[in-house]
Amino acid sequence: MACAMIPLDEQQVTEAAGPLGKERTLPALHPDRKEERCFVTYKPPPEDSSPAQVEEYLEHGKFITEDLDWLLALRHDKFWCQVVFDESLQKCLDSYLRHSPRGLDPSSLPSSPAVADMQRCIHRAVFMTFLRMATHKESKESFITPTVFGEIIYNNFLFDIPKILDLCVLFGKGNAQLLHKMIENIFTQQPCYYGDLDEAVLSVLQVLDTILAKCGLQCEGATAIEPLKLSSSGRPTAMTMSQQDLVDLVLYLCDTCTTIQAFLDIFPAACSTFHCHSFLNRLASFYEVAVPDIEKAVRKRNFDDDSLQEDLWRRVCHARRRMVEMAHLLLLHTCLQPILEGSENIQTFVEELLQHFTTFLPEKRFLLDYDEQFPIADDISLLQQAFPLLDETRTSYLLQGVEDAWDSIGRRRTQDRPQQTHSSAGLTGQGVEVGAGAWGGEMGIREPGEGGETPRGAEAMRDTPHKGDNGAACMISAGELESLLTHIRDLLPDLGEGFLLACLHQYNYSSELVINYILEDRLHPDLDKLDRAMPRPVKEELPPVLSTRSNVFDDDEFDVFNRDQVDMTRVWKGRRKGESVRDLLNDKQHIAEQKERYLTYETVVDEVIVIPSESGAIDNLNDYDDEYDDTYDINQVGANDLDGDSNLLNRRPFTIPQVLRQGGRPQMQEENIEEEEDEKEDAVKRDQFVQDPALLRERAEARRATMQHRKGYGDTHTNLNPCLILSSSSATCLTM
Secondary structure: OOOOOOHHHHOOOEEEEEOOOEEEEEEEEOOOOOOOOOOOOOOOOOOOOOHHHHHHHHHHHHHHHHHHHHHHHOOOHHHHHHHHHOHHHHHHHHHHHHHHHOOOOOHHHHOHHHHHHHHHHHHHHHHHHHHHOOOOOOOOOOOHHHHHHHHHHHOOOOOOOHHHHHHHHHHHOOOOOHHHHHHHHHHHHHHHHHHHHHHHHHHHHHHHHHHHOOOOOOOOOOOOOOOOOOOOOOOOOOOOOOOOHHHHHHHHHHHHHHHHHHHHHHHEEEEEEHOOOOHHHHHHHHHHHHHHHHHHHHHOOOOHHHHHHHHHHHHHHHHHHHHHHHHHHHHHHHHHHHHHHHOHHHHHHHHHHHHHHHHHOOEHHHHHHHHHHHHHHHHHHHHHHHHOOOOHHHHHHHHHHHHHHHOOOOOOOOOOOOOHHHHHHHOOOOOOOOOOOOEEEEEOOOOOOOOEEEEOOOOOOOOOEOOOOOOOOOOOOOOHHHHHHHHHHEEEEEOHHHHOOOHHHOOOOOOOHHHHHHHOOOHHHHHHOOOOOOOOOOOOOOHHHHHHHOOOOOOOOOOOOOOOOOOHHHHHHHHOOOOOHHHHHHOOHHHHHHHHHOOOOOOOOOOOOOOOOOOOOHHHOOOOOOOOOOOOOOOOOOOOOOOOHHHHOOOOOOOOOHOOOOOOOOOHHHHHHHHHHHHHHHHHOOOOOOHHHHHHHHHHHHHHHHHHHHHHHOOOOOOOOOHHHOOOOOHHHHHH
């Protein structure tokens, strides 16, 4: 039996062994005390919901949860014997860290509720196992000597830097405090992990150099790339590499940035190690050089599948956000936080922070995205409050540089969005993910110089913006939201998803705050009024586009959306087969179609002859014309004029000189007057077939006398009034 108050590494136990049951004394940590149990490895959830694959996953997951629950139920000594000496257990845990879906993976959203429940069970069991493995003292009776504990976990590879990074990515949301205590205890009990972390930082820098080399790029401070051979055609770029290489590159970049950011967020003590290798400057240079090239390739290359392009675009935007947050965490924990805490050598930290901001000025792409998410003006304002001796000239230069960078792209930073404060997010290491940045995409990604060019295909992919109680715009994807709901419902299963969504929205999507306020019964008054079993609101489905569209060609003979059959004989591509230009010109079918239309305009009546004998014709002629205006009929027009008729007639009218007349013809005006008079006379007696010759001679003589009188050289006896001549002629005609 184990002795009380003795650490596990010093305990001795007596057990029966062998077929005869002979007792023997063994150390408490001994391979022979391990139970024979085979732990199966983990497999991710199936992407499709076929019954066979779902059943296989559920059965496989049941084995894992039962084995891990059995392990967690063991006594302290038995647990550590199984952990240290059972290789199948380590393979099971490693397989989960390696293959468990991350937030951006399609399998992170299970296809069925049964799969989701099983994934939550496995997730919880694995986390609880690692949590117990990172604890060297469970109670006063169950503990391990700290130094021996450090040697056990280090020499047996129970924890290493890659495992710790994966733990931060998988279990960081909602378990940040527990993870922080776990990792802090690991690094405290075994300082050798700091040396491993130092080597890991060099590996991360090598990853950035590898990505640059794959894109044919090189930034300042990067490892020199070997010179090209003369026979080589050139370095591969993001636009020329194969599609699979581009996909692997984007996945590699996204996974690296997400992992490092989660680790620095949960374990801020590691920031000093990254800072010693000038990681911040290298990160800014990498961001400025590689990100535009990768974004351009994802946006403008043609992919076999649009969903693949959308997924790559989402991962590139996610990686950009994480890189900006990494830079902020490094500045916060290595420079800004010591200043705010009033530590010694505060001037050194101030100088270092200002120097970092100065190095950001040439990197305009990185500078604007950083200022969009974490305004530099706020940091400088905090510096002025904490260090009154701050050089105003230098700070003015920095602020002006930021303003010039915004002016260079023709837009300004969003001023109406409340900015994140260091007291609420910065000092706790929890970065707020903003939605729109300086350049576009999820952070406003847009190529410099392209103006308002909108991206194709995947550029439209953006996370859904939300706002918390402090008004800060948060970005959270559907997968992250489901993860938060799952985490809360694991602890509080009786609460409805609709109520939890309202709580998350109120508390800036922080599951820890929601759980804390619910357990302490200190929810916001608006949340207390809600039903705690409220289900998630059902999304209203939008009507189909085809049923709501409106077009000038609706319901025509070629409307394939409303017609089941279309006359395909009237549809062809290019020149119609079987027809020549001559046949097309000789086709007069359109003329025949228009002939009937114009037949209605064929009958035109110029004059309507009224016969007095017809009944009603005279009455129609004598009808009163209501449209005639007889207001001035009784006025004697010209009666009061001073000039008489003789003065008007004695004036010599204007005549055309003989030289300008053509062929001695009389004036056109006189001919027109004669023609009008003839027409009037003909109109008076239209029914006379042959007129009296004597009357015609008199009319001709009267016209001749009138014409001579107008010209001014006629005889005195011929200067007669035409009206009198006409009267006499009429009288003669009547007597005849």
